[in-house]
Amino acid sequence: MFVLTDLPDGFHDDPYPHYRRLREDAPACVQPDGSVIVSRYEDLDRIYRDTTTFISDKKAVFGPKYGVDSPLYEHHTNSLVFNDPPLHTRVRKVMVGAMNPRALAQMEPGLELLIASLLDKMEGQRDVELMEAFAGAIPIEVIGNMLGIPRDQRDPLRDWSLSILGALEPQLTPEQEAHGNQSVRDFKVFLRGIIEDRKANPGDPEVDVLTRLIHTEGDHLTEVELYQNCIFILNAGHETTTNLIGNSIELLDRFPDKRAELIANPKLITTAVDEFLRMESPNQFGNRLTTSEIEMHGVTIPKGTDIHLCMGGANRDPAQFPNPDEMKLDRRPNKHIAFAGGVHTCVGLTLARMEGRIAVGRFLERFPKFEITDGMERGGRLRFRGFSKLPARLD
Numbered sequence: 001m002f003v004l005t006d007l008p009d010g011f012h013d014d015p016y017p018h019y020r021r022l023r024e025d026a027p028a029c030v031q032p033d034g035s036v037i038v039s040r041y042e043d044l045d046r047i048y049r050d051t052t053t054f055i056s057d058k059k060a061v062f063g064p065k066y067g068v069d070s071p072l073y074e075h076h077t078n079s080l081v082f083n084d085p086p087l088h089t090r091v092r093k094v095m096v097g098a099m100n101p102r103a104l105a106q107m108e109p110g111l112e113l114l115i116a117s118l119l120d121k122m123e124g125q126r127d128v129e130l131m132e133a134f135a136g137a138i139p140i141e142v143i144g145n146m147l148g149i150p151r152d153q154r155d156p157l158r159d160w161s162l163s164i165l166g167a168l169e170p171q172l173t174p175e176q177e178a179h180g181n182q183s184v185r186d187f188k189v190f191l192r193g194i195i196e197d198r199k200a201n202p203g204d205p206e207v208d209v210l211t212r213l214i215h216t217e218g219d220h221l222t223e224v225e226l227y228q229n230c231i232f233i234l235n236a237g238h239e240t241t242t243n244l245i246g247n248s249i250e251l252l253d254r255f256p257d258k259r260a261e262l263i264a265n266p267k268l269i270t271t272a273v274d275e276f277l278r279m280e281s282p283n284q285f286g287n288r289l290t291t292s293e294i295e296m297h298g299v300t301i302p303k304g305t306d307i308h309l310c311m312g313g314a315n316r317d318p319a320q321f322p323n324p325d326e327m328k329l330d331r332r333p334n335k336h337i338a339f340a341g342g343v344h345t346c347v348g349l350t351l352a353r354m355e356g357r358i359a360v361g362r363f364l365e366r367f368p369k370f371e372i373t374d375g376m377e378r379g380g381r382l383r384f385r386g387f388s389k390l391p392a393r394l395d
């Protein structure tokens, strides 16, 4: 049986045969702790839409996991993604409003410049580690600009983000838990100066997320909600987009005919980004909690059960995607659920697609003959699929 806390050897190299067996043989796979994995596309799609039976609030799960007095508990139970209405609705409205077309259009020229400067820096080098030099360097700048974090203060953000999101893994060592808790504490101290400054000097509320979060009309966020949602947005747009860029470049290396197709027809990049998101989804698992007893595929699932939504598996479901293991750069329709679905659908999906399109497109234009070389390392996480090292030869 497939057990999330005891993954089979080689799982991270290729999880897809395991997901296929789950979809085919155990579409509602009960785990030793009573939680259940679901992996068929139509089940995930239905669960995302049914917010009465499947809720996002995680207090019941995170209380025993982190302890109710811990910083990790405070963070993960106050961020919008692990909440239901009314907190979810209030915070989401503010964030969606800040990602309007004008705000995104304003970001694009800066993003082009940033990517061009990273490519320029790599130009003179033959061998480069792409996660550090490229994929990891882009989202942090984008989110840092979005929240107005001074450039010279951005260094610690990646480590905080990795350890706070890493604490969502099914199993944690005491060191990982302590690191996650310390990161939440440090992040709050760090944000204090930035938030106080923005309170005194508000930005343009049309495009500035932080100003919007601080001045939520009529229905202010509490201090805790404000801080924890700032941390969340910094984290949400960060590791995921880094992994989108890294995973896409690795896919183009693995499928040389697709690389040639994209070089010959660069306009394909828009649909190609969605195919990269489907093939190697940066988020492989999400969660919901049942509010009543339900029946799925002959399994009775009690009220209060933690459901693991296997997005990586659903995005390879042949019932939804013909020839799911084949990468088709112009796949249409491509209703993948790499950004989840329903009321919690990723707020940053347009921004993430724009980052992916420009980063991967420009990289391939500049280094069409790149090759991934020995020493590639997977991140080794279940929820977040990506590389910790992606060495490449560029010429």
Ligand code: HEM
Residues within 6 Å of the ligand: 056, 080, 081, 082, 092, 095, 143, 233, 236, 237, 238, 240, 241, 244, 281, 282, 283, 286, 287, 338, 339, 340, 341, 343, 344, 345, 346, 347, 348, 349, 351, 352
């Ligand atoms: C490739 C990049 C990205 C991927 C794959 C991704 C994926 C996701 C997923 C799967 C969720 C839903 C989680 C759930 O409910 O179970 C989500 C939510 C969210 N994402 Fe993203 N994300 C990406 C980039 C971004 C960016 C760039 C931002 C913002 C700058 C962002 C902001 C958010 C926010 C605020 C939510 C919470 C939405 C809610 O609960 O209503 N994400 N994302």
